[in-house]
Amino acid sequence: LFSTSGSVALGVKRGFCVAAAVEDGKVKVGDVRKGRVRSFQEIPHTGRSGWVNLLRFWREDRFRQLHKHMERTFSALGPIYRENVGTLSSVNILLPADVAELFQSEGLHPRRMTLQPWATHREIRQHSKGVFLKNGEEWRSDRLQLNKEVMMSGAVQRFLPLLDEVARDFCRMLQVRVEKEGRSLTMDPSPDLFRFALEASCHVIYGERIGLFSSSPSLESQKFIWAVERMLTTTPPLLYLPPRLLLCLSAPLWTQHATAWDHIFSHAEARIQRGYQRLASSQGGGSVAGAAGGQYPGVLGQLMEKGQLSLDLIKANITELMAGGVDTTAVPLQFALFELGRNPEVQEKVRQQVRTSWAQAGGDPQKALQGAPLLKGTIKEVLRLYPVGITVQRYPVKDIVLQNYHIPAGTMVQACLYPMGRSSEVFEDPLRFDPTRWSSGREEGRRAEGSGFRSLAFGFGARQCVGRRIAENEMQLFLMHMLLSFHLSVSSSEDLKTTATLILQPETPPRITFSRLSGAPI
Numbered sequence: 376l377f378s379t380s381g382s383v384a385l386g387v388k389r390g391f392c393v394a395a396a397v398e399d400g401k402v403k404v405g406d407v408r409k410g411r412v413r414s415f416q417e418i419p420h421t422g423r424s425g426w427v428n429l430l431r432f433w434r435e436d437r438f439r440q441l442h443k444h445m446e447r448t449f450s451a452l453g454p455i456y457r458e459n460v461g462t463l464s465s466v467n468i469l470l471p472a473d474v475a476e477l478f479q480s481e482g483l484h485p486r487r488m489t490l491q492p493w494a495t496h497r498e499i500r501q502h503s504k505g506v507f508l509k510n511g512e513e514w515r516s517d518r519l520q521l522n523k524e525v526m527m528s529g530a531v532q533r534f535l536p537l538l539d540e541v542a543r544d545f546c547r548m549l550q551v552r553v554e555k556e557g558r559s560l561t562m563d564p565s566p567d568l569f570r571f572a573l574e575a576s577c578h579v580i581y582g583e584r585i586g587l588f589s590s591s592p593s594l595e596s597q598k599f600i601w602a603v604e605r606m607l608t609t610t611p612p613l614l615y616l617p618p619r620l621l622l623c624l625s626a627p628l629w630t631q632h633a634t635a636w637d638h639i640f641s642h643a644e645a646r647i648q649r650g651y652q653r654l655a656s657s658q659g660g661g662s663v664a665g666a667a668g669g670q671y672p673g674v675l676g677q678l679m680e681k682g683q684l685s686l687d688l689i690k691a692n693i694t695e696l697m698a699g700g701v702d703t704t705a706v707p708l709q710f711a712l713f714e715l716g717r718n719p720e721v722q723e724k725v726r727q728q729v730r731t732s733w734a735q736a737g738g739d740p741q742k743a744l745q746g747a748p749l750l751k752g753t754i755k756e757v758l759r760l761y762p763v764g765i766t767v768q769r770y771p772v773k774d775i776v777l778q779n780y781h782i783p784a785g786t787m788v789q790a791c792l793y794p795m796g797r798s799s800e801v802f803e804d805p806l807r808f809d810p811t812r813w814s815s816g817r818e819e820g821r822r823a824e825g826s827g828f829r830s831l832a833f834g835f836g837a838r839q840c841v842g843r844r845i846a847e848n849e850m851q852l853f854l855m856h857m858l859l860s861f862h863l864s865v866s867s868s869e870d871l872k873t874t875a876t877l878i879l880q881p882e883t884p885p886r887i888t889f890s891r892l893s894g895a896p897i
């Protein structure tokens with residue numbers, strides 16, 4: 376029983392009697408009958424001084440192994456712990472029931488980690504106008520505009536054929552390369568996957584193909600891929616140090632970060648200018664879509680045509696969609712090829728379903744995906760074992776209680792996806808790669824409280840990943856065409872070592888053998 380207006384709240388969680396007085400939306404900690412909500416200070420922690428912890432993190436290279444550090448800390452301290460590192464403090468949680476509590480608490484401020492203090496550089500200031508770093512009402516109204524163009528089912532129907540075209544072209548390109556070698560080709564596919572993801576993003580966002588599958592892709596695109604990678608790897612230190620200290624300790628790092636953003640912005644800027652020229656020439660003639668011969672003009676074209684966001688906001692949001700849309704799909708695809716390669720039986724099962732669905736869909740990619748739910752299961756399984764972001768953060772606007780501890784409003788609480796995905800408390804046989812575990816009717820863990828909160832790689836609620844539908848469809852279409860065309864294998868089935876920058880990546884990209892299947896449809 377929870378009563379926000381009254382003075383007492385009682386609840387039973389995991390055998391504890393949770394009891395707290397609630398006044399004006401604030402949890403008052405104290406003994407009430409059997410139970411006592413324990414104070415924030417009592418939450419197990421990894422050491423009180425953020426600066427000592429920061430030194431430890433540096434000495435032991437824990438930033439790049441943060442996911443493993445979290446796994447170890449949960450097994451030592453239990454399902455909730457506090458950690459201070461430099462200027463950053465967080466409460467870390469592991470179990471779906473607590474994550475459900477966090478995300479569902481009424482009136483949560485939809486805010487996450489912010490780089491606002493760093494917004495001294497021109498381009499980063501511009502970037503912070505996009506949805507990623509904004510909060511509150513301003514965020515909500517921009518986000519609703521963006522949702523119409525990238526999240527709603529009408530938008531998915533518009534951009535799905537564009538993603539399908541890119542995925543098919545990629546397979547054709549690979550088939551030609553495999554044929555040159557005979558019947559199979561063994562390689563590190565990561566550079567090609569980055570090109571695939573950039574080509575797909577540009578097609579959906581700008582309505583434009585940029586020719587990355589040609590034998591000599593442009594230098595500009597290579598530079599963009601490099602810039603996104605630099606931006607991601609140089610971000611984490613900025614989150615833990617106050618600006619002045621960082622500038623003293625590592626000015627080159629800051630310069631690299633700012634230069635990477637400059638590049639990402641100039642890449643978007645050039646295309647936005649072109650979009651405006653197109654819009655200007657189409658005025659009088661109707662629409663950007665009209666100017667492009669009635670075709671879907673991409674997200675940028677749609678936003679410009681509707682004119683509900685200012686030029687500055689369109690620019691900031693388009694840049695974020697571009698910056699957030701390449702590594703985030705290219706890296707999980709590396710993991711997906713690896714896991715399918717080292718689990719041939721799983722691969723065959725998914726392929727059989729894809730073949731049947733493809734044959735029945737009559738060339739309609741959306742229908743083909745709908746008929747092959749194991750593709751979706753494969754993506755969920757990849758993101759369970761290798762979540763792109765190892766945590767999702769929230770700052771509750773009201774006091775809440777987690778694991779019977781009082782969490783004051785404004786605390787950063789992180790749902791720790793990597794340790795959750797590999798926890799035997801949450802998943803049966805967690806290290807087994809099994810796309811069928813997500814099949815309807817077989818949702819293991821239904822017994823567990825909050826079991827719906829086990830697949831959170833894209834976040835949750837109104838603030839969830841705005842690129843989710845693009846990413847899911849892009850990755851599923853890619854895997855669909857790969858499985859129709861190639862048999863995948865790996866020479867070593869040893870676990871991949873991983874490293875966490877801003878996203879989780881393999882330490883060394885896996886090598887995959889692509890063998891041509893006879894009768895491939897492309």
Ligand code: HEM
Pocket residue numbers: 487506507508518695696697699700701703704707758762763764767768831832833834835836838839840841842843845846
């Ligand atoms: C597998 C691929 C991806 C994963 C796992 C992923 C994950 C996430 C997560 C966890 C968040 C925070 C959500 C929350 O706090 O609840 C997020 C936000 C965001 N993502 Fe993604 N993402 C992916 C792909 C993409 C793509 C393809 C794009 C762009 C086309 C994109 C653009 C963004 C943006 C702009 C935000 C901020 C949204 C907001 O705060 O309103 N992401 N993503």
